[in-house]
Amino acid sequence: MRSSKATIRAVLLLSCPERPGIISDVSNFLVKHGANIVQFDQHTTDPQDGVLFMRIEFDLEDDRHFAKLKGNLAAMAGEYGMEWRLSHERQTKRMAIFVSKMDHCLLELLWRWKSGEIHAEIPMVISNHNDLREAVESYGIPYYHIPVSAETKEEAEAKTLELLKDKVDLIVLARYMQILSPAFISHYPDQIINIHHSFLPAFIGANPYRKAFERGVKLIGATAHYVTNDLDEGPIIEQDVVRVNHRYNEAALKIAGRQVERSVLAQAVAWHLKDHVLVYGNKTIVFA
Amino acid sequence: MRSSKATIRAVLLLSCPERPGIISDVSNFLVKHGANIVQFDQHTTDPQDGVLFMRIEFDLEDDRHFAKLKGNLAAMAGEYGMEWRLSHERQTKRMAIFVSKMDHCLLELLWRWKSGEIHAEIPMVISNHNDLREAVESYGIPYYHIPVSAETKEEAEAKTLELLKDKVDLIVLARYMQILSPAFISHYPDQIINIHHSFLPAFIGANPYRKAFERGVKLIGATAHYVTNDLDEGPIIEQDVVRVNHRYNEAALKIAGRQVERSVLAQAVAWHLKDHVLVYGNKTIVFA
Amino acid sequence: MRSSKATIRAVLLLSCPERPGIISDVSNFLVKHGANIVQFDQHTTDPQDGVLFMRIEFDLEDDRHFAKLKGNLAAMAGEYGMEWRLSHERQTKRMAIFVSKMDHCLLELLWRWKSGEIHAEIPMVISNHNDLREAVESYGIPYYHIPVSAETKEEAEAKTLELLKDKVDLIVLARYMQILSPAFISHYPDQIINIHHSFLPAFIGANPYRKAFERGVKLIGATAHYVTNDLDEGPIIEQDVVRVNHRYNEAALKIAGRQVERSVLAQAVAWHLKDHVLVYGNKTIVFA
C-alpha cells in the first residue's frame, strides 16, 4: 500500500432480506468509511418481506482505506444476511472467450475490447477448432486449441479447467458449439455467459434459425444468459430482436441474426464486467 | 350495372407453381382487360420450381369490365394451377369481433375503424360475457351475448355459426378467452385472426405473462396469427415486442403487453382487410 | 386526521447541490420519520460539484405522521439548498386536457385513464372547437369550448385561466393547435406537456409530416415535452420513432405517426403523474 492517498472508484453489489432502514444503514456505513456515492441503484422484490438488491458505485478519496472498508463490510454483511461483491476499478476482471468456427461474436468482443468499451484482461481464447487462431493472435492474445469429441470430452474439460485455473473471472461462450458438463459449470457459477441465437424461451436447443424459418416468425432474436445445468434455461441478462419477413430464407436469417447476437452478447458482457448484474434465482437484476 | 363507366381500384392475390414468363403472362392479361397497375408485389419460394405469390393492385378504368375480367381470370387460373382472390374497393369486407372481458384490443379496433384506418363493416360483436355491451353498442354495432361453458360449448358454437352465417368474411378474436372447436374453425379457413399475448412460439398456452415473469425475459411480445386446429400454432401475420426489466411484476407486464397486443392485432387486421396477406403452409407472405 | 393509523405510499422528488453524505442524510431523515423505502433512484450531473437528483418512493406506516415529515423536510431542504416535491397516493393529481379537432391523443389518454393506467382526476377538457364534445362528455368529463382567433386570443386565454384556476396540476396539450402565450405558460411552469408530431429537434414548427415526406426520412417520430416560451424547445420527456419507407405519402405518414404520438404522450403523462420526472435546465431526468 502506498503511503500517499489516491481516489479510487469502487462498486458494491449486494442482496439481502428486506428490513427497515437498510438503505440508510448501508449508505451510513459507506459515508463513515469516506465514500462519496456516485450512483445508487436499488430494487426490491417486495418492500415488506422480499429480497433487496443494491448496486452502489462510489469514490473512495483515500484508496488506502479500501481494505478496511471491505473488512468491516464483511462483518456488517454477516449481521444483515447479505450476499455481496465489492470491487474497485484497478481490479480488472479477467475474461476467457470460448469459440468454435464462427467469428462474429468473438470479433465483436475483441473490437470493443480494443476500443475500450469492454474493460477486461483477456488471458486466453479457447477453441475446439483451430480456425480462428490467426485472428485471435493478431490481438496478442494466446489461443488454445482443445478439440472435443464424445470420447475426449471429459479429458478436454479437465485440460480446459487446468488452463483456466486461477486465471479467469468470467468465461464467455461466443458461439461455442459444445455443451459444458455440470461438473465444469460448477466451477464458475454465474460466471459463464452464453449467447443463444434465438429469443429464448423460443427455439431452445439446436438449429434455432431453421426452427424460426419453419415457424415463420416475423422477428428473430438473440439471448445472452448465464450458463446453468439446464441447457438454455439460465438467467437471462439481455435479449433483442430484429425484424424479418417472408423474403428471408434460413441463410438470410442467420446473417440477420449475427448482428443481434453480436450486440446482445457484447452488451451483456459489458454489464457483467462493470458489475451491473445480480442473479436472483433464475432471473437477473440489471442496473443499466 | 350502370351504363356509364367509373374507375375502380382492385386487388388480385394469387399463388401458383413457378413457370417461365408467369409475371409477363399475368401482367399482359391485366393490361388486355384495361387494368393500370398501381402496386405490384411478388415473392417466390424458389425461382426454379417453387411457388410464386403475387399481389397486384390495379385501377380498372371501366368498372363494368370487372365481371368479365374475373371470369377470364378463372379460366386462366385453371390453366396455370392458380389459387386466387380478386376483390375491389366497393366490396367492403365484413368483420365480426369476438371478445370476453378485456376491452383493449376491441377498443383499438373500433377506434381505428371509426377513424377510417380499418376499412370494414362490423355487423356484430360476439362475447361470452355481457361486460362490453355498452361500449360496443355506443358505436351502433349489435352485441350478442353467447355464454360458453364446458356443457354448452357445442350449442354455443352452433348458435354463433347461425349468427355469422353469410354475414362475415373475417372473425377477429380480440382477447376472446375461449378455444374454438375444429368444427367451428373449418367454416372459416384463414379467416379467423387471433392475438396471442406472447412472442410465439415462446409461452404457448395459458398465462403467458406469468410464464414470462417467471422466466425473467427482457422483452415481451404479442403475436397475431390465423387460427388453426393447433392452438397458437397457426400462420403468424405479425409480431412485435416491448422492452421490460426486473421492475416489472406480472401486473406491470400485462399493462405493457396491452399496448403491443393492440398495435399488433390492429396491424394484422388492417393488412388482411386490404388483401396484403397470403397463407402458404403454416406461414404467411405479407406484402407490406 | 383520523385517530387510527394507516399505511400510505408517498414519493419525494428532490434536487440539490452535491455534498458528501447527502444520500445517507436523506435516507436517515426518512427512516427517522418511519418511512420504509420502496424504490430509490438517484442521478448526479457530477459527483464532485454537480447537481444531485433523487426520487424516493416510500411507505409511511402511520399516515398521521405525513404532515410532520413534510414540515421537517422543509427545514432540511433550506439547509441543503434543496428543491423538492412531496406527494402521497391519496393526493390525486388533477389534469386538464386541451384538444382541437384530432381525437387520437385525447382518446388514448381517456382510455388509459379509464383502465387505471393513468391515475388522475380530469376536471375538464378545453377545446378551441366543438367537435370532440360528445366523445369527452360520454366519459362524464366537462367539455369547454373556447374559440381562439388572433383577435380573441388574449381574452380566450384569460377565460381559460379562470376555468383552470386552483383546479388543475397539469395541462396536457393533446394535439392542441394553438400556441400558448408566455403569460399563460408562466402560470404553469413544468406543468404543461405537449406532444409534437416529429422527432425533435427535427422538423420544428408546423407541418412536420409534410417536411418529413419532403426530406425522405426513413423513420418518423413524436416527442412529448414540457412547454416553455420557445416553441418546441422545452425539456423533452419522451420520444419514439416508427419505421417508414418510400411507399408512405404524407397521409400515410400521418396515420403511422398517430400511433407513436399516442403512445409517447401517454407515457410522458403517466410518468409525470407518478412523479417520475425532474426538470433540470432544458432537460429532464426520468426515473423510469
Place this chain on the structure above:
Amino acid sequence: MRSSKATIRAVLLLSCPERPGIISDVSNFLVKHGANIVQFDQHTTDPQDGVLFMRIEFDLEDDRHFAKLKGNLAAMAGEYGMEWRLSHERQTKRMAIFVSKMDHCLLELLWRWKSGEIHAEIPMVISNHNDLREAVESYGIPYYHIPVSAETKEEAEAKTLELLKDKVDLIVLARYMQILSPAFISHYPDQIINIHHSFLPAFIGANPYRKAFERGVKLIGATAHYVTNDLDEGPIIEQDVVRVNHRYNEAALKIAGRQVERSVLAQAVAWHLKDHVLVYGNKTIVFA
C-alpha cells in the same frame, strides 16, 4: 464470350414516366430475351402521371445473351424515356473507403466484406491520417495517406481523383472528417455514401453528439445518405436510432452512437452494392 452457355443472375434498375402497360412491356421484353424473373419490385409516385421505379432481379439461362439484352434495352429505354442500370453478378462493384482516425465504421465494413455479407472489391482505402494503415493492410487492401489542410485541399482532391480514376464505382465515407468539394462530388453522382452521426435532419453539421446531449434527446441516431453539394442534405438511404437517457454524457452518447453508425452504414452500403437503391430527387427508393 464462352461458347457454352451458363446461367447468370442480373439486376435491372429503372425509372421512367408512368404509362399504361409498362410493367407488362418490361416483363415481356425480359421474357423474350430468356429471362426468368426471381424478384420483382415496383413503386410509383402516382399511378396516373407519376414516375415509375422498378427493380427486377432475373436469371438469364444463357449468359451469352446478356450483351444483346443490354443493347436492346438501350433501344427500349430511349422509346420509354427510361433511366436504367443493368448489372450482373460477375460485375463485382469496386468500392473505395475514405476514413480519418475513427475505425468503427471501417472495421464493420471490412468485417462484413470478409464474411461475404458485403460483396465488392476494395481496391483502396484513402485517409487524411496514417492511423489506420495497419488495420487496413492486414486485410491486404492498399492504404493511401493523403493529408488535407485548407491550403492543400484542392491538390489533395486532385491526387485522390487520380487514384480513384476508373477504379471505383462507389466511395464510402466511413467517418471521413473532411468535406468534399462540389467539383469532387460531381465525378461521383449518387456514388458517394456518407454516414452522419445523427438522426438527420436533426443536428446537421459538426458535433451532433454534443448537440444531442445539450438538447436532452431520448434517442440518438445515425443516417446514411448519398453525398450532394448540400452538407448533410443528400438523399437518405437508411436511418436508425438507439435509446438513451439522462445517464448518458457526451462520451457515452458517442459510444452508443458508434453501434448504430456501424449498422446503418453497413446496411446502406450492402443495399447499394446489391442494386436495391434508386435516387429520385432528394429521396431514395429502397427495395429492401
